[in-house]
Each structure stands twice: as structure tokens, then as C-alpha cells.
């Protein structure tokens with residue numbers, strides 16, 4: 511590289527110059543240019559000052575204490591199913607109720623190994639309808655089914671939940687539903703081969719979700735299976751998020 | 757490494773080098789026991805009291821969890837605020853983060869610092885909000901902002917309030933990468949993994965963000 515670097519070349523190397531991605535020779539040429547060019551010298555100084563200032567920014571504080579809001583959502587009341595249904599309709603936004611139920615289910619799973627769950631749900635709470643996306647990119651369809659039939663054994667401390675999978679389904683269902691619309695938009699921009707690859711990956715993940723859930727139905731207290739399900743959902747959320755960011 | 761004389765910048769706090777970050781304690785928050793930045797930068801190890809709180813919270817102790825919130829909440833809020841550029845959104849996000857952390861606490865293995873784990877939970881939650889946030893930003897940000905024009909006058913980057921405001925005005929993608937890299941200390945590789953982009957893409961966006969900030973600060 512010439513020792514007489516011009517401003518354009520300097521600017522092209524600037525990102526690496528600042529963050530240490532240049533070989534010794536190019537770096538020296540940049541350094542030489544900067545030393546002799548007021549404009550580039552000022553540019554580097556400014557960017558460096560921005561980076562330094564950014565690192566020393568004080569932490570902003572929220573306008574009010576957020577703990578009470580958090581704690582309210584940590585509440586794990588054991589709601590009878592009917593109460594939950596009644597409250598859901600007029601007063602409380604559905605997502606709140608289901609969120610609370612999900613939390614309740616998690617708490618119960620953690621605390622009460624002895625509780626008997628009666629699982630009669632035939633459908634997964636979150637079902638991904640994988641219909642082989644055609645070339646023009648039909649969106650990934652995720653349907654969130656929350657009204658799963660439940661029977662609670664009278665007298666037992668059973669929440670209006672269908673067990674541990676319900677909690678996880680609900681937690682991720684919300685996020686997945688949120689990502690779905692955005693992911694659809696991204697899919698629409700992809701070619702059919704890529705859409706096919708994405709769909710195959712989604713299918714694999716959905717199979718893992720399905721299998722974990724089936725195994726959990728037989729062994730609801732298995733921490734291992736719960737974690738498997740959790741991981742499968744994480745992968746799904748991750749994949750959708752990547753789609754969104756395309 | 758090149759050395760530069762930085763003018764117009766008088767930090768009243770020691771320059772932070774990766775991999776460590778200092779946390780500033782303010783009202784309603786306890787001093788963070790665990791320094792957190794990019795996941796590669798774990799910093800101080802959690803004291804026994806924090807480990808005890810994590811274990812207690814994992815088995816349902818809300819007071820123990822509140823202590824964890826007091827220690828780490830402000831740092832998480834700062835992340836959420838800068839990533840979302842919206843105070844209301846950030847406050848919602850913080851709540852989502854801690855609720856999610858509470859739910860997932862027993863999956864915390866203890867092989868990373870708790871603060872780092874929590875930070876990762878927060879980044880994931882913030883990124884899953886991308887769509888809504890993007891809509892919000894569009895009203896203020898022109899993504900085609902020219903970077904060619906040199907600043908007309910000296911840049912006053914020493915003013916943190918100005919910088920904070922300028923960061924908030926960045927286009928979403930550039931802002932997030934700037935926050936994750938230059939403020940939170942994530943590497944380009946880590947950012948690439950988080951955002952599903954290449955580390956080269958992350959580098960390019962970061963540079964663009966810095967140039968946009970310079971331009972904004974020179975107005």
C-alpha cells in the first residue's frame with residue numbers, strides 16, 4: 511500500500527483503524543495520513559471521544575420503582591378454573607390471566623411433586639401448522655390455542671392448568687405469536703429454496719416440541735423433559751427472531 | 757493500539773475497559789455486586805449472599821428475588837432504555853425481563869455470573885420486541901441519512917446528555933449494535949450470534965452508528 515494514502519482510502523479503513531483490525535503496514539499508512547490531515551485527525555478524535563463517552567455514560571434510572579409491578583406478576587395464586595374464566599372475559603386482559611396461570615403452573619410443578627395432574631388436553635397449546643410453504647412464501651402459521659379442556663380432580667390443589675407443558679407453552683406462545691407477524695414479512699422476501707430450508711428447520715423444532723410434550727404428558731414431573739421442551743422453544747424463538755432480523 | 761488525545765471529554769468516572777463494567781448505584785438500587793457487560797466480560801464473581809439469593813429465589817423466595825432486582829435492575833433498565841429508545845417501553849421490558857428470569861431461574865446453572873445470564877435474558881427479550889420498536893422509531897429516523905457531509909463545526913461529544921439523546925435518535929439496527937458493542941461491551945461475534953448477522957455486518961453497522969452520532973453531535 512502506498513505511503514501516500516488519500517482521505518477516501520483512509521475513511522474506508524477507518525472502522526478497522528479504530529478497532530484494531532488492520533495489518534501493521536496499513537495501520538502505519540493510516541496513522542501517517544491522520545497525522546498530516548486535519549480533517550481525518552478531527553474525525554478520528556471525534557469518534558474516539560464518542561466511544562469513550564459512551565463507555566462512561568451513567569446508568570439512567572426508571573421514573574418509578576418497578577419492583578411492585580414485577581412482584582405483582584410473580585404472584586402465584588392458585589386460581590380455580592372457573593374463576594379464571596370469569597375474570598378473563600370482562601376485567602383482565604387475557605394475556606394477563608394466562609401469564610398468571612402459566613406462572614402458577616410453574617410454581618406448582620416446582621413445589622408439589624405429589625399433586626395429581628389430570629391431563630385431558632388433546633391438542634398442544636401452541637400448535638405450529640407446518641404446511642410446506644409454497645414458493646411464494648406463505649407465512650409460517652402459529653396458532654395459539656389457549657382454551658384447552660381441563661378437568662381438575664375435586665379437592666386437590668389443582669390450578670386451572672393442564673400441567674407443566676401448559677406453562678411453557680403459554681410463555682413461549684406469547685413470544686412466538688409476537689414474532690410471527692414480523693417473521694412472515696421476512697419470509698415473503700426470501701426465495702423458495704430458503705423458505706424450504708427455514709420450513710424444514712421449523713419442522714424439526716416442532717417435532718422436538720411435540721415429542722417433549724408427549725413425553726411430559728406421561729411423566730409430568732420430569733425436569734429433564736421440561737428442559738428439553740424449554741430448549742426446543744428457545745430454538746424456535748431464536749429461529750423466528752433471525753427471520754425477523756433478516 | 758493507537759493513542760489519541762481526546763479533547764472536550766472529561767469523564768468523572770474511570771474509563772471502562774472491556775471486559776469489565778462498573779455499575780452505578782442510584783436510588784432504589786443497591787450497588788451491583790456483579791459487573792456485567794458483554795457475555796465475555798463477567799467481571800467480579802457473585803458473593804455468597806447473591807448465590808444464596810439465587811438459590812432462595814429459585815425455590816420461590818420473592819424477597820430474595822427482590823434483592824437480585826435491587827442489585828441488577830438499574831443496569832437492565834439502562835440496557836432496555838438504550839436499546840428501545842423509549843422510556844415506557846423500557847420500563848415494560850424490565851418487568852418482562854425479571855418475570856422471565858423468575859420463571860427461568862432454575863435453568864440458571866451458575867457457570868456464568870448471574871448478571872451476565874440476566875443480561876442475556878434481557879437482550880433476548882428486547883430483541884423479540886424489535887418489530888414494535890421499529891415502528892416507533894420510524895417517525896424520527898431517516899435511514900438514508902447521508903454520512904458524507906463533514907460536520908460544519910466542532911463536535912461536542914463530551915456532553916453525555918447530548919450523546920444519550922443522539923443514541924436514541926439512531927436507526928434501530930445501528931443503535932442496538934452501538935449499545936451492545938460500545939456501551940455493553942459485547943463483541944462483534946456475540947452480536948452477530950444475537951442478531952443473526954455476520955460479525956462483519958455488525959462492524960459495518962457500528963461504524964455507521966458512530967458516524968451518525970458524530971454528525972448528530974455536530975449539528
Ligand SMILES: [Zn+2]
Nearest residue numbers: 516517547550
Ligand atoms: Zn484525510
